Structures are given as structure tokens and as C-alpha cells.
Amino acid sequence: MLNNLKNTIKLTQSVVKFSQKVARPLPSKKPKAPGNAIQSFIDARQLRVVGGQGGDGCISFLHLWSNENAGPDGGDGGHGGHVIFQATSDVRDLSQVPTVAKACNGEKGGNKDCNGKNAEHLLLKVPVGTVIKNSEGKVIGDLSKAGLMFVAARGGAGGKGNHFFITDIEQTPKICEYGAMGEDTEYIIEIRSMAHVGLIGFPNAGKSTLLRAISRARPKVAPYPFTTLKPYLGIVEYEDYEQIAVADLPGLIPDSHKNKGLGIQFLKHAERCMALLYVLDASLDEPWTYLETLQFELAQFSANLQERPHLVLANKIDLPEARENVQKIRDRTGLNVIGVSAKTGENLGSLLRELKIIYDRNKDMEVGEEENKFL
CATH class of the missing domain: 2.70.210.12 (GTP1/OBG domain)
Incomplete structure (x- = not known):
């Protein structure tokens, strides 16, 4: 009887351990083609x-x-x-x-x-x-x-x-x-559904560089704002044969819900993503204020966007001032903030792991399930 109880405990522990295991992303073995991609995603x-x-x-x-x-x-x-x-x-x-x-x-x-x-x-x-x-x-x-x-x-x-x-x-x-x-x-x-994850952020926050780093997509990268005018799509592959589509969306600016900048067109792109990834430039002064602006603009367009699964990402931690701001963002917002460097690839493994967790929890949810909610 005691041996059977021990075997049952071991089996239960192994099941719990297996259920907590997250599939790892597969590295790309094929080199990327040189130059920028001219294909964008038309939704x-x-x-x-x-x-x-x-x-x-x-x-x-x-x-x-x-x-x-x-x-x-x-x-x-x-x-x-x-x-x-x-x-x-x-x-x-x-x-x-x-x-x-x-x-x-x-x-x-x-x-x-x-x-x-x-x-x-x-x-x-x-x-x-x-x-x-x-x-x-x-x-x-x-x-x-x-x-x-x-x-x-x-x-x-x-x-x-x-x-x-x-x-x-x-x-x-x-x-x-x-x-x-x-x-x-x-x-x-x-x-109705453009991608599993949409990258939300201000111009020059590093969204295109991040998409290049985690996928084979090649959106245009330049040191001036609004280099991305149309969505670009990248695919992240995992060892359990799952594929997560990540969309690089055009930059958002204040009063976008009033149709400033790309305005309503941008916000409609965000509606067609299952989860949102807020990308902040951690090298700026008080980067947490940019997160508040992003959340405010999305809420003004549609209150349901705030209910989407989301993750906050502090980019450009390869810069000294940015690394110090990561903890300040956590303290100010009370959220779990992941600090990464899309340029050097630092901590991208943790980001991809969190994306897989969000995907596994919400993959059965269809964007646009209710007409008045997403259309």
C-alpha cells in the first residue's frame, strides 16, 4: 500500500512538472535574405x-x-x-x-x-x-x-x-x-484575426527591430519615425510545432483615437490581434508615461482592447539609462515588465517563453467572436 502511494505521488509530480513545461522556440537555420522586405500584410x-x-x-x-x-x-x-x-x-x-x-x-x-x-x-x-x-x-x-x-x-x-x-x-x-x-x-x-500578437508602441520604440530579431520577417528599419506604414507579419516557431504570428503595427501617437497620425486605421489593426505586446523605449525619460498614453488611446477607441491579454516590454536595455528604468517601470505600473534588447538579442528567450504562455492560455479564443466587440 505504501509503495502504491509513493508511485501515485511521483506520477502526480511528474504530471504537474510536465504541465508547467513551456515549449522552446526553434532557432532558424536558414539565413535571411539581404535587404528589406517589400511585402506587407493587407488586412x-x-x-x-x-x-x-x-x-x-x-x-x-x-x-x-x-x-x-x-x-x-x-x-x-x-x-x-x-x-x-x-x-x-x-x-x-x-x-x-x-x-x-x-x-x-x-x-x-x-x-x-x-x-x-x-x-x-x-x-x-x-x-x-x-x-x-x-x-x-x-x-x-x-x-x-x-x-x-x-x-x-x-x-x-x-x-x-x-x-x-x-x-x-x-x-x-x-x-x-x-x-x-x-x-x-x-x-x-x-x-477578423490578423495575428496572435500585435506589437504596440510609439514610433522608434524598436518594434521592427524586435520582429526582425524573433522571426524571419524583414520590415524596414530606419532612425526616423513612421518607417512602418503597413503591418508586417513574422512567424515564431516552437518545438511543439506551434506557430505564433507576430504583427509589427505602425506607430501610435497621442490622439490617435481622433484620427491623428495613422489614427483609426492603426487602431483597427490592433483590434485584429489576439494579444497585445506594449513595446516601450526604456531609454526615454519617464517611459511609464508612454504606456499610460498607449492604454488610454486603445481604451478611447474600444474598451474591449484593454481586456485583451497583454505584456509590457522595455526595449533598448543595452543602453545604460534604459536598464535603470526597467525597475522604475515595474514600480510605477505594478506590472511584470520584461527588459530586452532587440538589437543585441539580450533576454529574448524570456520574451518568447512568455509569448508562448499567453498563446497556450488564449489560443482557443477567436478574435471577432462577437460582432459588436471586434467589428
Whole structure:
């Protein structure tokens, strides 16, 4: 009985120890390409979609060598193509979606009762989780699963040829129909979830350098503000085969909720991240005030952003004055602040470990689960 009890205790301890183990990030063995990347992450797009026009019907009369009045033989026109959004896991953003998407027109009808060919539908592939809004901003479609489709613009019907209009009274009609015009409308499509973690901070806080240090992404890095105007995405791989997407968001400035700087556009990027990582420049005077400004701007835009899982990061601790400010930030805010140096790579292992813990706790939460909360 005593041996069984000891074995049970050992098994329980091993289970607890295993449950507290956090997967380590995998080092990248392949070198990065030189230069800056020109690709950015497109998470919203406004576009115009036009359905194809139907083909015109044909007016024709059949003439045979033995019967010159064989009757009407005009064929019908083909139908125009639809414009369709399809959710797929093959694409990650909306960069391949054009600003104007027009489907092909149907073919015209021919003689000898030959109908025109129907046009092929234009299939636009979008990431899973794409939300479709009309021009008024109302959500009318949600492609939450792979394979779901949304018909954005229907093609016009093909016109009837004169053979269609034969009646007992009118045996030789000389009329046909024009093909109908396709639907023409505008949409706003957005990706509900852009990344697992979004980097939030003021310009020149070191967000792009940090993303370069922890992933293979190559956003532009320069010693002047607003080098990042569009989000960049990097992937951090772990030994348990999990991948965490980290987004480098454009810099935030005071009164962004009043649409100053990149304004509302920036804050919408932040809405599409599962967790937020506040990046502070610890070399500045009183860096904790910048954290208060960041939190205030997010709260003014959406109170739900403050409820997101978050982590505070003090960057640039390779500078002497910055290392001293890390503890001051902890004392002023009462938060667990991680001091790192994106330039030298100091303490990045602790940061990646904390990101994995946040991801494991919240990976089942979907950004945009409630329409009024995230859209």
C-alpha cells in the first residue's frame, strides 16, 4: 500500500512538472535574405465587384436548299459570370484581391439554334475568417470556415434568340433580347484575426527591430519615425510545432483615437490581434508615461482592447539609462515588465517563453467572436 502511494505521488509530480513545461522556440537555420522586405500584410480592402454581362440573343432564319423558309433559328446568349469570395487556408492576407473585380461576359447566341457559352465565374480566394461588409459598413457575410463562399455580384442572364419567341400567331419573329447587365456593387472586406500578437508602441520604440530579431520577417528599419506604414507579419516557431504570428503595427501617437497620425486605421489593426505586446523605449525619460498614453488611446477607441491579454516590454536595455528604468517601470505600473534588447538579442528567450504562455492560455479564443466587440 505504501509503495502504491509513493508511485501515485511521483506520477502526480511528474504530471504537474510536465504541465508547467513551456515549449522552446526553434532557432532558424536558414539565413535571411539581404535587404528589406517589400511585402506587407493587407488586412482590409475596399473593392468594386462587377458581374459579367449576359450574351445577346441572335436573330437568324434558316435557309435550306429545299426550303428557303425553314423558320427562325436564332440561339440564346450565355449567362454572365458571378464574382464569388471563397474562404481558403492557402492565402494569408488580402494582397491578391484586386480593387476592381469583373467577371467575364457570356457569349452571344448564334444561328442554327446555337446557344452562347456561359461565362466562367470569377473566384476570389480570401483567408479564413474574412468578414464582408457593404458600403454602409454593415456585416453581410462571414467566411468563418474553409470552403465557404459568398456571391458578391451575380452575372446577367443571357438574352433569348428569336427562336424563343415563336408562337402560333407569330411564326417568324424578328426580335431578340439583349443580355442583362451584371450586378455592380462595392464591398469592404476585412480579416477578423490578423495575428496572435500585435506589437504596440510609439514610433522608434524598436518594434521592427524586435520582429526582425524573433522571426524571419524583414520590415524596414530606419532612425526616423513612421518607417512602418503597413503591418508586417513574422512567424515564431516552437518545438511543439506551434506557430505564433507576430504583427509589427505602425506607430501610435497621442490622439490617435481622433484620427491623428495613422489614427483609426492603426487602431483597427490592433483590434485584429489576439494579444497585445506594449513595446516601450526604456531609454526615454519617464517611459511609464508612454504606456499610460498607449492604454488610454486603445481604451478611447474600444474598451474591449484593454481586456485583451497583454505584456509590457522595455526595449533598448543595452543602453545604460534604459536598464535603470526597467525597475522604475515595474514600480510605477505594478506590472511584470520584461527588459530586452532587440538589437543585441539580450533576454529574448524570456520574451518568447512568455509569448508562448499567453498563446497556450488564449489560443482557443477567436478574435471577432462577437460582432459588436471586434467589428
